Amino acid sequence: MTVATVAGLAGYVLRHGDDHLIIAQNLSWWISRAPELEEDIALANIALDHLGVATHLLDYAATLLDDGRDADDLAFLRSEREYVNSLLVEQPNADFAHTVARHYLFDEYQVLVWDALTTCRDEMLAGIAARAVKEATYHVRHSSAWVVRLGDGTDESRRRMRTALGWMWRFTAELFRAEPGDDDLVARRLAPDPRDLAPVWLRRVEAVLGEATLDVPAEGAQRTGGRSGHHTEHLGHLLTDLQWMQRTYPGLEW
Numbered sequence: 001m002t003v004a005t006v007a008g009l010a011g012y013v014l015r016h017g018d019d020h021l022i023i024a025q026n027l028s029w030w031i032s033r034a035p036e037l038e039e040d041i042a043l044a045n046i047a048l049d050h051l052g053v054a055t056h057l058l059d060y061a062a063t064l065l066d067d068g069r070d071a072d073d074l075a076f077l078r079s080e081r082e083y084v085n086s087l088l089v090e091q092p093n094a095d096f097a098h099t100v101a102r103h104y105l106f107d108e109y110q111v112l113v114w115d116a117l118t119t120c121r122d123e124m125l126a127g128i129a130a131r132a133v134k135e136a137t138y139h140v141r142h143s144s145a146w147v148v149r150l151g152d153g154t155d156e157s158r159r160r161m162r163t164a165l166g167w168m169w170r171f172t173a174e175l176f177r178a179e180p181g182d183d184d185l186v187a188r189r190l191a192p193d194p195r196d197l198a199p200v201w202l203r204r205v206e207a208v209l210g211e212a213t214l215d216v217p218a219e220g221a222q223r224t225g226g227r228s229g230h231h232t233e234h235l236g237h238l239l240t241d242l243q244w245m246q247r248t249y250p251g252l253e254w
Contacts, residue, residue: 005188008181010064011084012191013125014074015179015227016113017057018085021075022235023106024050025242029093042142046103049135056128076246080229080236087226088171090235094164097150097157101164104143108204109175109197111136116192125190144208151212162214169217174224176201 001009027047034040058071069077088106093099114136117129150161176198178186185191206216225231245252 001188004181005184005190006064008184009122009125009190010061011179011181012185013057013064014061015084015086017054017061017074018083019089019106019110020050020054020057021242022083022085022238023089023102024048024054025238026089026091026093027099027103030099035096043099046139046142049139053128053132053135060124060128072246076243080231080239082229083231083235083239084227084229085231085235086171086174087223087232088168088175090226090232090238091168091171092234092237094167095160097160097164098167100143100146100150101161101168104140104147104208105165105168105172105205106175107136107140107143108201108208109172111140112197112200113192116197120191121189147208147214148212151209151214158214161212165209165214166217170220170223173222174226177224177227179227 024047027043027050030043031040031047034043054075055071058074062070062074086106088102091098091102111133114129114133118126118133120126120129147161150157152158176194178194182191182194186193202216209216223232
């Protein structure tokens with residue numbers, strides 16, 4: 001690979017690593033707070049799945065960047081502007097419906113990404129994808145079931161689910177934007193074209209929302225910027241919890 005291609009691949013891997021790290025941190029907030037014990041355990045396990053994927057991706061990103069940092073450095077020692085996760089995954093847990101909406105919309109996207117990456121020409125990334133797609137398939141079954149349960153439930157649960165989808169929808173277009181270097185990766189069969197995933201994702205989402213007797217949110221102004229380090233205020237609060245140990249006790253090991 002050329003220097004430019006390696007740099008593009010490093011950025012691509014880092015973006016996905018950050019997505020999984022941040023959504024893992026967000027989901028872990030529900031441990032001991034979930035509406036029922038079974039869901040408490042389920043969300044904890046799903047958060048661990050995302051954390052495991054993040055670890056593999058950040059390890060690989062560190063190898064590609066080759067600047068002396070390891071996965072822990074990338075996770076704990078970057079500033080907010082250095083994170084390149086999508087804005088969707090950093091949205092807060094305003095209530096359980098907001099978590100379900102964020103979780104579901106990201107899960108449908110991630111299944112498509114991993115499925116495409118299983119056949120990419122990068123052996124390391126294809127190997128990570130082959131393992132991750134199995135977990136992601138379970139995740140989307142879990143989150144879609146909750147979308148249906150809340151959307152087709154009581155008047156209150158339906159109202160909350162509709163509100164949550166309306167909030168999260170504004171951050172979904174960013175998932176399917178091509179970033180600098182992506183066209184080179186697509187041409188070299190190192191990554192799927194995110195623009196090609198959008199219509200498939202939308203058909204799947206429409207089917208689940210139809211089952212939940214919910215409408216697709218009206219297309220409004222979309223928010224972007226996470227991939228270039230321009231985040232909402234929510235990421236800063238999340239990083240305070242994520243990084244405080246390493247920031248307070250640099251180099252701590254146990």
